[in-house]
Amino acid sequence: MALVTSQELADELNIDTDDAELKTVDSLIDSAKAMIQSSIKLKITDADILAVNEPLYNRLIKTMATSLYYDRELSTGYSKGVMIMLTNLRAEVLGVYNA
Template identity: 45%
Template structure:
């Protein structure tokens, strides 16, 4: 089941980043989380192991990329190394589970 990017998750991210939870900021964070989910989904072998979306690491990868995009909308320096590591780990899980 894909996670739902909603106000609750946006508020969690705002809390983590110590951002005021105004309507504008919540809308921005929600949009960035939706974009980061699309990127993570395209980066992970969901077809091999779709249940990966239920893991905490999947959600953390979305949040971490969304946080990076909050401060650097164009990702001028690329994806954070932590996101790359998480995607690699998620793909390893997908491949291991898919092979079983």
């Protein structure tokens, strides 16, 4: 179980990978994780979520961090894709931990 790294996301976005840019991407990944975890409304760790659905969690982190990269304020809110992934991940996690 591996969590997405700033280098992976920078490579996917085809952006510079100097130290300053990687720190920015890392901060956006942390912000995305915090938003996801707060939406689940359980005291849960990255490892817990990864164990439920690693590919979906990582894709959601990447998608949210990308949105934050281009629009720090999320001025148009979450995209429909983010909402779909967030709803699915939340349901899966709650299903496992509330069973």
